Amino acid sequence: MSTKFYNTITRQKETFTPIKKGEVKLYTCGPTVYDVAHIGNFRAFLFEDLLKRFLLLKGYKMTHVMNITDVDDKTIKQSIEKKIPIQELTETFTERFFDDLKRLKILPADEYPRATAHIQSMIKMIKKLIDGGFAYQAGDGSVYFSIDAYPEYGKLVHLDFGGQKSTERIISDEYTKDNPQDFVLWKAWKEEDGNVAWDSPWGKGRPGWHIECSAMSTEYLGAHFDIHCGGVDNMFPHHENEIAQSECATGEPFVNIWMHCEYLLVDGGKMSKSLGNYYQIFDLLEKGFTPETLRYILLNTHYRKTLNFSLSKRHEADQAVQRISDIYERLTSFVGDKTASASFPKVFNDFVKALENDLDTPQALALFFNWIKQTNHRLDEDSLTLEDGASGLRFIDKFNSIFDLLPGRIEIPATVLSLLNEREEARTNKNWKLSDDLRDKIHKLGWLVKDTPDGAKCQPV
Template sequence: MLKIYNTLTRQKEEFTPLTPGVVNMYVCGPTVYNYIHIGNARSVVAFDTVRRYLEFKGYQVNYVSNFTDVDDKMIKAAAEQGITVPELAEKYIAAFMADTTALNVEPATLHPRATENIAGIIEVIEALIKQGYAYEAAGDVYYRARKFAHYGALSGQSLDALEVGASEHVSQDEVDKKEDPLDFALWKAAKPGEIKWDSPWGAGRPGWHIECSVMSTKYLAKTIDIHAGGQDLAFPHHENEIAQIEPVTGQPFVRYWMHNGFVTIGKDNEKMSKSLHNFVTVHDLLQTVDPQVLRFFMATTQYRRPIQYSEEKLQDAANNLHHLQNTFGNLAYRLKDAQAGEDAGVAAKTAEFKAAFTAAMDDDINVQNGIAVVYELAKYANVYAQQPTVVKGAVESLQTLLQDLVAVFGIKLAVATIADEEIEALIEQRNQARQAKDFALSDQIRDDLKAQGIILEDTPQGTRYRKE
């Protein structure tokens, strides 16, 4: 039985969706004013991995992730670049889709935008005003946070502590308009020259928090199964989402809240963020790093744990992924001479590996224990592939299981193809290794080539190769 750590209750709970076999899942998407950095991508990859595991278990997942395509940061960035806010949004939505496609992130069922839902946002704000949860102030509309009885439950903080935190994020002009420092904006009056929409309170635009409350319930359900995002969104964003929508729907908003840990960088494990100017964009990183390696690096740390970014850890991920690719290649190579038939012993072992993987992942998507099972499967598969005689059914079952399990991490295994020039270069590298008596490297090059169907033959005239 799958158990998920619910931020709201602060404990692992058995996961049971409202509709058997169907999961409604909402993940907060990016504010599209810049390229995403790997801290942003961590959330995308973490919850794509959660989604993939749910699908592995047989669930149909309705996966909605929004684009915030209007807010203060976007207005500022558009002005700096001399373009409109919609033009800025199109530019960075396209960049986001390119980056996440490279990371093999499954397309969302739907990517709604805030600007496509202005009418629905206004409708919810009007309902909150009517119920006394919100008030208009000089063209702005604010939410009375203290009126919501459960405000602070998600972040687990007292109202006094939340008030201090809220006060640090607003201007003096906004403080002067509010009845209470804890109140937050639902609608913001437009300043001269800013993008705007008409509303009952004058021209303006929605506040950041209201959009996700409206879109998640519009495109999924009044009560959704999973709502996810970075742990820095628990307050104020997710706290405010709950307070805004539950008075309107009269129903619990979310059943399971999931929050991923940060990506840290440097010797002090500082959180990676644009505000600290210590970030690495995915766009830049993919110029030099294999997308599969970057995906593997992020997907193999349990979503609630922090990830420390470093070149060394990226290299570790590359080495581990290379090992799995080689295993897949070894199995593909042995299919060529496999005899017909099945192997009951291998069938039993593959069933054990699948059960162990499921048990690991059912514990709050524990990908570290899950990938450990995959490594054990690869070790077993390599030993089997080295046997003098193998049977087709066993090789295929090992190959299929390996492929299915790594797919949960967003990794595609395939038999690599290699150009003649690359083969010649590797042969020369192997010759140099042999001259230096580095037989471990020499054997590794030979085995890697063999896994790709390239057989080396050492002759008195030099090393020749043939393709199987």
């Protein structure tokens, strides 16, 4: 079966065919670095991570670009309020963002272009738009995109602006624009911008947010590329405006497939600082979630459905992650260093098919956990073959290359390992006193010994 993705622009699942055979160019809207990104933002970043990992599994060469918006209204406002130079502010939150990406095991993008390092590309694109008759300079020096010049405006969100324009025009109090829906490409400098400004053919100012993404995606991925993602909150006006700017500036179609991740709610409502349910990744790790449990919770709902997060989901996620670790351990010790021809279990095909169907992660996870249940059963009744064990390990490996739910293996120090061996020997000789003494000794070194049917296991205290 071929891979199908739901394309926001056509409102249907479409067979995915990359522009260039074997390669995928992906652009995902990155953070505006005026604050720490919250779990809702990370839901979208994790969905994009899963999309990318799946396309890698399918054998595509990926080029992934994610922008860093380090100048816009919000960054300027925050820098003034906090009395911190804008560069210092955005640098701090960019670092925090990269820390959180690592914490959640999100694969890094190939490029993280910062808006402030690409002002000239933006100016160039705005110039093209003015020359082509798609943009105009207003009285205050700002430059606007004229949506009247682009009849396809609204095609992403299926909005029809016909007839609405003139009425809105009358009630609009923005006299500088020809049309109230025209959006800004270049914002003329105002006093409240402080020293945040660049020279341009239209005077001192700064780019609008939308042109940042159009200019940077084109610079790194070309005028026409495969997939553009973001949260549903980016659809309008941000992505609609990106399409208008890019298609008018380059004369080419912009993006083949638009994919959007739905909202995340907390306890059934909007996350809010005043309700005390506004979560950042760091907060949740402090509360006992792990990168794996967070990944599990955020990926277990299909990306096009609203996800309802709550702290109580931790228990179920802990158990799910534990089940994966356990089967991995059991199969590893079952197969040992014996070589067996390794194919995949039958269910692997269905697992891939589920993901090929617009990334049906709930179905893929259900298939995986059902396979774990059956495999445990067969191990219990001693009916699993070595071949099955080896192919099971291969399945876990592929599964983990996409979901990354297997906790990182912890290196046990050599001293602890040798004490552990001594203790095993003592237990074989039924020398319980020595075995207990050794357990205490290991505990003093910061490790906890747990006796399991497969032998003693060790974990940090």
